[in-house]
Amino acid sequence: MAEKHDKFVNQYSRRTLFRVGAVSGAVLAAGSVLLPGSAAASPGPTVLLNADKVAGSALRPFGRHIAFGADPSQQVAVSWQVPAAVTAPFVRIGTVPGDFSPPIPAEVRALTSQMSWQHPVEEVPPNSPKSITQYYLHARIDRLLPNTTYYYVVGHEGYDPATRLGEMASFRTAPAPGGDGTFSFTAFGDQGVGYNAVATSSLIAGLDPAFHLAMGDLSYALEGEGGHPEEDKYDARLWDSFFVQNEPVTAGIPWMMALGNHEMEGWYSADGYGGVRARFTMPDNAWDGSTCIYSWRYQNVGLISLDGNDVCYNSPSNLDYTKGRQLKWLGRTLAAFRADPTIDFIVVYCHQCTYSTCHSNGAELGAQKDWAPLFDKYQVDLVLNGHNHIYERTDPIRAGKAVKKVPSRGTTDPVKDGTTYIT
Numbered sequence: 197m198a199e200k201h202d203k204f205v206n207q208y209s210r211r212t213l214f215r216v217g218a219v220s221g222a223v224l225a226a227g228s229v230l231l232p233g234s235a236a237a238s239p240g241p242t243v244l245l246n247a248d249k250v251a252g253s254a255l256r257p258f259g260r261h262i263a264f265g266a267d268p269s270q271q272v273a274v275s276w277q278v279p280a281a282v283t284a285p286f287v288r289i290g291t292v293p294g295d296f297s298p299p300i301p302a303e304v305r306a307l308t309s310q311m312s313w314q315h316p317v318e319e320v321p322p323n324s325p326k327s328i329t330q331y332y333l334h335a336r337i338d339r340l341l342p343n344t345t346y347y348y349v350v351g352h353e354g355y356d357p358a359t360r361l362g363e364m365a366s367f368r369t370a371p372a373p374g375g376d377g378t379f380s381f382t383a384f385g386d387q388g389v390g391y392n393a394v395a396t397s398s399l400i401a402g403l404d405p406a407f408h409l410a411m412g413d414l415s416y417a418l419e420g421e422g423g424h425p426e427e428d429k430y431d432a433r434l435w436d437s438f439f440v441q442n443e444p445v446t447a448g449i450p451w452m453m454a455l456g457n458h459e460m461e462g463w464y465s466a467d468g469y470g471g472v473r474a475r476f477t478m479p480d481n482a483w484d485g486s487t488c489i490y491s492w493r494y495q496n497v498g499l500i501s502l503d504g505n506d507v508c509y510n511s512p513s514n515l516d517y518t519k520g521r522q523l524k525w526l527g528r529t530l531a532a533f534r535a536d537p538t539i540d541f542i543v544v545y546c547h548q549c550t551y552s553t554c555h556s557n558g559a560e561l562g563a564q565k566d567w568a569p570l571f572d573k574y575q576v577d578l579v580l581n582g583h584n585h586i587y588e589r590t591d592p593i594r595a596g597k598a599v600k601k602v603p604s605r606g607t608t609d610p611v612k613d614g615t616t617y618i619t
């Protein structure tokens with residue numbers, strides 16, 4: 197992926213290359229805030245004419261989406277977007293509606309995409325910018341109270357959300373780790389943007405889960421296999437539609453993301469994940485520089501997000517890009533979860549399927565060879581996948597073979613029977 201990225205970008209001007217690099221470097225520094233008029237905030241024309249001069253009062257935040265930290269009983273990340281550069285973005289939060297904390301500063305991650313990379317969904321854009329800059333804002337909030345409903349608003353200099361009706365959202369932190377109260381969560385992959393995606397999102401809202409797992413191929417801003425910038429079709433602005441579409445749900449229910457092949461956006465380094473890193477704040481506890489590979493726990497359930505692109509022969513642009521690091525980390529993390537007497541269940545989720553009957557995307561041999569033996573060894577209860585656009589559940593599997601037949605609504609004992617895989 198890295199070579200493809202360099203080759204592709206080098207087809208365009210070196211000046212463009214350096215400009216993109218400068219922006220990425222500036223905004224990924226922790227806590228950096230881009231000010232209007234600064235070099236990094238003005239990479240060229242944006243969707244809004246003279247966007248760096250737009251007053252803060254005219255820039256309404258949109259696309260709020262929240263995620264749990266590794267300890268969801270006290271950690272939540274609030275993320276959102278603004279249409280152009282803003283000053284001093286913030287979150288205000290409290291346990292009583294309208295009674296908010298002082299502003300908690302947010303980090304700005306500006307993501308610039310050249311129009312020459314794009315295959316616009318709409319033929320006639322509002323103007324003809326040479327580049328698009330999307331401004332993603334993120335605030336990690338820690339030391340919250342367990343099992344507590346919090347209310348929050350987001351704003352920036354010139355935009356006071358407390359004076360605007362309908363801007364408040366709420367979420368609930370997890371009960372303290374180790375509890376065994378009943379809860380439900382939802383999961384799907386391959387959502388995209390459109391009326392079916394809206395309907396699916398609405399179903400999630402109706403079920404009111406404690407959290408939702410979104411297992412890759414999120415927006416389909418990238419059409420094609422992923423990882424091939426010279427031939428994939430891409431429109432970065434579809435991500436705006438994705439976040440707006442899901443905001444009624446994602447503003448209040450944490451969505452935990454895993455990466456799919458459509459997240460391999462080869463225009464952004466490193467490994468095509470620069471865009472993902474600008475847009476999302478997931479728990480960041482695998483290793484320095486890992487992307488959307490993480491572990492966390494909800495009550496007595498240990499959860500692990502894996503990057504299936506690392507073991508994917510089907511779309512091999514990032515095959516073995518972690519050089520075995522993810523596999524080692526998975527082994528260590530599963531061992532730690534199984535050694536923890538307060539964790540009863542282990543759920544692993546990722547995009548590509550370890551087992552599947554589909555003939556198109558199908559199953560990943562890499563997952564069967566590298567991951568399944570670890571799932572067996574540490575008695576993983578459940579593996580959740582996307583990629584194949586179907587619903588499918590296996591009987592419990594161990595050592596590559598189904599152990600016993602489990603009918604619909606039947607029960608299984610993962611210790612004796614093996615791991616259940618659901619697409």
Ligand SMILES: [Fe+2]
Pocket residue numbers: 413456457458547582583584
């Ligand atoms: Fe996929």
